[in-house]
Amino acid sequence: MSNGTGKFLSSSLGKKFVMGLTGFLLVAFMIVHLLENLSLYVDVDHGSAFIAWVEKLHLLGPFIWVLEFGLALLFGVHVWMALKLTAENRAARPTPYVMKKTFGESTLASRNMFVTGVLILGGLILHLIHFRFSKGLHAPAPADLFARVREVLANPIWAGFYVVFGILVGIHVSHGFRSAFQSFGANHPRINCCVRRCSVALGVILALGFASFPIMALISWR
Amino acid sequence: MSGKRISLTLKVWRQESAKDAGKMATYEVKDINDEMSFLEMLDVLNEQLVTKGERPITFDHDCREGICGACGFVINGHAHSKEKEITVCQLHMRKFQDGETLVLEPWRAKAFPVLQDLMVDRSAFDRIQAAGGYTSVHTGSAVDANSILIPKVDADAAFDAATCIGCGACVASCKNASAMLFVGAKVSQFALLPQGQVERERRVKAMVERMDAEGFGNCTNEYECEAACPKGISVTNIARMNREFLKAAVTDQG
Amino acid sequence: MSKILDSKVPDGPLADKWDLHKAGLKLVAPNNRRKYNILVVGTGLAGASAAASLAEMNYNVTALCISDSPRRAHSIAAQGGINAAKNYPNDNDSVFRLFYDTIKGGDFRAREANVYRLAQVSSSIIDQCVAQGVPFAREYGGVLANRTFGGAQVSRTFYARGQTGQQLLLGAYSAMMRQVARGKVDLRARREMMDLVVVDGIARGVIARNLVTGELERYAADAVLLCTGGYGNVFYLSTNAMACNVTAAYRAHKRGAFMANPCFTQIHPTCIPVSGDYQSKLTLMSESLRNDGRVWVPKKVGDKRPAKDIPENERDYYLERKYPSFGNMVPRDVASRNAKMACDEGRGVGSSGLAVYLDFEDAIKRDGQPAIEARYGNLFHMYEKITGENPYKAPMRIYPAVHYTMGGLWVDYNLESTVPGLFVLGEANFSDHGANRLGASALMQGLADGYFVVPYTIPAHLVGRSYRKVSTADDEFRQAETQVKERIDRLLAVGGSRTVDSFHRELGLIMWDNCGMARNRKGLEEALEKIPALRKAFWADVKVLGAGANINTELEKAGRVADFLEFGELMCRDALVREESCGGHFREESQTEEGEAKRDDEKYCYVAAWEHAGDGKAPVMHKEDLVFENVKLTQRSYK
Numbered sequence A: 001m002s003n004g005t006g007k008f009l010s011s012s013l014g015k016k017f018v019m020g021l022t023g024f025l026l027v028a029f030m031i032v033h034l035l036e037n038l039s040l041y042v043d044v045d046h047g048s049a050f051i052a053w054v055e056k057l058h059l060l061g062p063f064i065w066v067l068e069f070g071l072a073l074l075f076g077v078h079v080w081m082a083l084k085l086t087a088e089n090r091a092a093r094p095t096p097y098v099m100k101k102t103f104g105e106s107t108l109a110s111r112n113m114f115v116t117g118v119l120i121l122g123g124l125i126l127h128l129i130h131f132r133f134s135k136g137l138h139a140p141a142p143a144d145l146f147a148r149v150r151e152v153l154a155n156p157i158w159a160g161f162y163v164v165f166g167i168l169v170g171i172h173v174s175h176g177f178r179s180a181f182q183s184f185g186a187n188h189p190r191i192n193c194c195v196r197r198c199s200v201a202l203g204v205i206l207a208l209g210f211a212s213f214p215i216m217a218l219i220s221w222r
Numbered sequence B: 001m002s003g004k005r006i007s008l009t010l011k012v013w014r015q016e017s018a019k020d021a022g023k024m025a026t027y028e029v030k031d032i033n034d035e036m037s038f039l040e041m042l043d044v045l046n047e048q049l050v051t052k053g054e055r056p057i058t059f060d061h062d063c064r065e066g067i068c069g070a071c072g073f074v075i076n077g078h079a080h081s082k083e084k085e086i087t088v089c090q091l092h093m094r095k096f097q098d099g100e101t102l103v104l105e106p107w108r109a110k111a112f113p114v115l116q117d118l119m120v121d122r123s124a125f126d127r128i129q130a131a132g133g134y135t136s137v138h139t140g141s142a143v144d145a146n147s148i149l150i151p152k153v154d155a156d157a158a159f160d161a162a163t164c165i166g167c168g169a170c171v172a173s174c175k176n177a178s179a180m181l182f183v184g185a186k187v188s189q190f191a192l193l194p195q196g197q198v199e200r201e202r203r204v205k206a207m208v209e210r211m212d213a214e215g216f217g218n219c220t221n222e223y224e225c226e227a228a229c230p231k232g233i234s235v236t237n238i239a240r241m242n243r244e245f246l247k248a249a250v251t252d253q254g
Numbered sequence C: 001m002s003k004i005l006d007s008k009v010p011d012g013p014l015a016d017k018w019d020l021h022k023a024g025l026k027l028v029a030p031n032n033r034r035k036y037n038i039l040v041v042g043t044g045l046a047g048a049s050a051a052a053s054l055a056e057m058n059y060n061v062t063a064l065c066i067s068d069s070p071r072r073a074h075s076i077a078a079q080g081g082i083n084a085a086k087n088y089p090n091d092n093d094s095v096f097r098l099f100y101d102t103i104k105g106g107d108f109r110a111r112e113a114n115v116y117r118l119a120q121v122s123s124s125i126i127d128q129c130v131a132q133g134v135p136f137a138r139e140y141g142g143v144l145a146n147r148t149f150g151g152a153q154v155s156r157t158f159y160a161r162g163q164t165g166q167q168l169l170l171g172a173y174s175a176m177m178r179q180v181a182r183g184k185v186d187l188r189a190r191r192e193m194m195d196l197v198v199v200d201g202i203a204r205g206v207i208a209r210n211l212v213t214g215e216l217e218r219y220a221a222d223a224v225l226l227c228t229g230g231y232g233n234v235f236y237l238s239t240n241a242m243a244c245n246v247t248a249a250y251r252a253h254k255r256g257a258f259m260a261n262p263c264f265t266q267i268h269p270t271c272i273p274v275s276g277d278y279q280s281k282l283t284l285m286s287e288s289l290r291n292d293g294r295v296w297v298p299k300k301v302g303d304k305r306p307a308k309d310i311p312e313n314e315r316d317y318y319l320e321r322k323y324p325s326f327g328n329m330v331p332r333d334v335a336s337r338n339a340k341m342a343c344d345e346g347r348g349v350g351s352s353g354l355a356v357y358l359d360f361e362d363a364i365k366r367d368g369q370p371a372i373e374a375r376y377g378n379l380f381h382m383y384e385k386i387t388g389e390n391p392y393k394a395p396m397r398i399y400p401a402v403h404y405t406m407g408g409l410w411v412d413y414n415l416e417s418t419v420p421g422l423f424v425l426g427e428a429n430f431s432d433h434g435a436n437r438l439g440a441s442a443l444m445q446g447l448a449d450g451y452f453v454v455p456y457t458i459p460a461h462l463v464g465r466s467y468r469k470v471s472t473a474d475d476e477f478r479q480a481e482t483q484v485k486e487r488i489d490r491l492l493a494v495g496g497s498r499t500v501d502s503f504h505r506e507l508g509l510i511m512w513d514n515c516g517m518a519r520n521r522k523g524l525e526e527a528l529e530k531i532p533a534l535r536k537a538f539w540a541d542v543k544v545l546g547a548g549a550n551i552n553t554e555l556e557k558a559g560r561v562a563d564f565l566e567f568g569e570l571m572c573r574d575a576l577v578r579e580e581s582c583g584g585h586f587r588e589e590s591q592t593e594e595g596e597a598k599r600d601d602e603k604y605c606y607v608a609a610w611e612h613a614g615d616g617k618a619p620v621m622h623k624e625d626l627v628f629e630n631v632k633l634t635q636r637s638y639k
């Protein structure tokens, strides 16, 4: 890493840029992931479309490791930057206000990015334990995975957990997506309104989308 | 015209010096003519305090017409005021109700240490300016003013950025105590003008580096700064700074 | 001409004087400049531009300012614009015309050579500021826009919306901050100059108070530049910022610098009137408002009806009545004085009776509200913010307010005071505006002094004289510091019962009533009795709490008010001696039959430069005769 790149990455703006970039890629991943999961609806009882999708993934062979590693790296970098940024932000105001109002475009989502982020991370770890590592280091066979999904989501506690998880992702992204545009410097009256709406819509779609599976499970798989 | 009379309860941050711990103190101000400005109300309270033998409340102020940027503290959780595009010195008592309680606190930021009561040290802004907020033109070496043609829209946009009064309300209102709006405005002014092109990349890198070193926070893109800015400076200036910075990083000469 | 006052105005034709003078001035070689330390006190337009320019040349500069940042100097408040003889609009402007307008506007009480130089360098100022990135207003074609200002017959005013002073100051400030980064300017903010240190008759440094720690600090230098602005706050209420003071200039005066024409103050006609005794300062409304607003008061004395209930035939549009050709557009001093006269007759409006109407009803009827809004929207908005009244519906109420001080420390053509090595720049000196300043010319002067005059003239002192090396450990510094400390201790020790502000307000009233818009012998003599009495009361009964070793804003104010209490007396003396009316100085004894100002060129065509003769002694007046070789002295008439 050249000195310039190092400087860039350690600067406030550089960190924000990396945050936005990894965030964007994570959003892309989440969209693909949602599409994959939507295949559950094709054959609710036997998950044939879902299993077919996963089988196709497995055709990638060792290349899937590369993808998985890349994804882990994305998360890792995003979380690492989040920790650094949040620590710096807290340090920047050691004495809090006795009374502080919020205004501008501050929202529940924007104020709690770190909180939702940490909860997502926690949820993610459980999620990996539930599915990715249910059979040890090697990913379960597609049919086993489907069975595992049925098993976990049929449990009302886990179903509730995944509803919340979906909503948290939605909230996080509802601010994150548009925030990333600003971090990239993409702010222009012609696009702002659209970006703002897309960001909320994306949040809602991700939240509803992911929350819909456990609800479906409660209705159909019990 | 001759105003209504109102009484208020003030809870004010009192702190002897940068080294001391501070605390809130409560004062009753009675029978205030609501034609007064907010600072004049504090003047009246201060004269009463002096007469009683108590140390008056310290706050920065100078022009008292919203242009020097000296004044500023937080009133009930709002930097300057909940009114839009206004500094505390432009705030008048007619905006308050009889019997209201107001909480007055200094700007809170690591980079703006409290000096006394509501007065803080904003010299970090000067150091950021020194890092690159200028064009390196020697006195006497300028070309004829009209030999530099500048499209009116660019000149106007540069003016909108340059109208910053350096009061620090952006930092005070940001949940991360970030100075991005201040720095973004300066970077933008020069990025928009032909005069600023020569040092464009060096400038943005140096100013951001200084800003970071001063201990300001990062931007979460919530735009509280824009809402609090007495001059209504837009966050598009922050976006421009982000672009400038990215461009400068890509074309980095080492 | 007095021997002591050598103006050093060079010989030669007016247009060549500056060039000839420069050619004869000594130089300091670039490599030697770093051997010289220059102290700049005050970092407004004048100070910041000087500090930046000198540091660029490689001098070592130390700069002090009262506020927390140089960017807050009072120059920031200037709204209207800055003049320059660029003649971009092709309306036959020229250096001579700008010179002539300024000399005439100043009622022929300024030095020809200085004013001509000012007009000469005015163009370079605009070039310099544009190169710095000052966002002046522009036309669609990309060229700079100009407007007319203050009744000038050409468009020579450059502006940046209503914030010209701000943008110019930020330009000068940024140039200075560049030198701070280079290590060539040592910037010390929150420092107040408390005294000048003179060694062997030469200015060699200052004592300043660190306003945060309360410590007294000694600064030694090879030359001291005083750029500390005007003293309008002697009137308590003015359009000046709260920290504007006379302390720096007055301390220098007590150390030997002559004070010139202190009574010349400018009272601006269109300000928002005082609304109560808690009022802390006054706000200027641009005088462009008089282009469309009509000034009036009721004809009847004591008519308290709301404006809309007063029928047309019971209104007195007094400016239009008295000055049919100029009407509402008469110069500042005339407009101000007439407002005062109307109010003195008991015809003032508003609860205090100290205001006149500025009415836009006819303009709105004629041009429509949108047109008026486009022209003055921001001013109307500002008026409404402050008064809570809507000027589209009811006429504005305005009243004159103290705005600018033409008087100041006497300087020669090199801007050097009577104390060698002490240069005075900007509003703090007396040099260019005579008895009345034209709009948009103070910014020009401050920047001219700092960018283009002092960098040339300072070597004449640095290498033109021999003086010894000094250090801050020298006796002179120790003594000066001790004196400052004693004075602070005295202030803290009084332990009386009255606040500093109460004294300041009382002084302001005396000054306003007796040395304000109209002056007469009786009033001035009265003031000369009241001020010393007030000063005595101050030192016996002022209450300043706390200690010197911390932030103590009351102590700061007390020191400044103590100096105003001495300086106010000097102003009244100066006004008393000048038994003529000129510019902002209207002596009621010297008026024409129609009640207009009458100048007396026979007797008073001079600069009054006052020498401090010691505490308790009457100051001594020296005269610098004004010689006009290039203009004919005329009486102003606006009938």
Ligand SMILES: Cc1cc2nc3c(=O)[nH]c(=O)nc-3n(C[C@H](O)[C@H](O)[C@H](O)COP(=O)(O)OP(=O)(O)OC[C@H]3O[C@@H](n4cnc5c(N)ncnc54)[C@H](O)[C@@H]3O)c2cc1C
Pocket: C041, C042, C043, C044, C045, C046, C047, C064, C065, C066, C067, C070, C073, C074, C075, C076, C077, C078, C079, C080, C081, C082, C164, C165, C191, C192, C193, C194, C227, C228, C229, C230, C239, C240, C241, C244, C245, C247, C248, C284, C403, C404, C425, C426, C427, C428, C439, C440, C441, C442, C443, C444, C446
């Ligand atoms: C409301 C208003 C509007 C105006 N509009 C115009 C206009 O449109 N056009 C125009 O040409 N002129 C205008 N003027 C006049 C003009 O702004 C000033 O005359 C000019 O800016 C003065 O500049 P300066 O550098 O001499 O002083 P200032 O800007 O007053 O600077 C003084 C400096 O000295 C420092 N200082 C003061 N005392 C001390 C001390 N004891 N120790 C240390 N530092 C000290 C201060 O901190 C400050 O840095 C206006 C004035 C006012 C009040």
Ligand code: HEM
Pocket: A016, A017, A019, A020, A021, A022, A023, A024, A026, A027, A030, A078, A079, A082, A083, A085, A086, A113, A114, A115, A116, A117, A118, A120, A121, A169, A172, A173, A175, A176, A177, A179, A180, A181, A183, B218, B219, B220, B221
């Ligand atoms: C599903 C996974 C995630 C997605 C899609 C996602 C997406 C995003 C996006 C798009 C942003 C905006 C970046 C910007 O402002 O430039 C963002 C910001 C943020 N993310 Fe995530 N994120 C995810 C997981 C996490 C996790 C696990 C954390 C962990 C702690 C986290 C913490 C944060 C924080 C703190 C911010 C805000 C930074 C700031 O602006 O101050 N995110 N995220």
Ligand code: FES
Pocket: B060, B061, B062, B063, B064, B065, B066, B067, B068, B069, B070, B071, B072, B087, B088, B089, B090
């Ligand atoms: S005092 Fe100058 S902006 Fe408020």
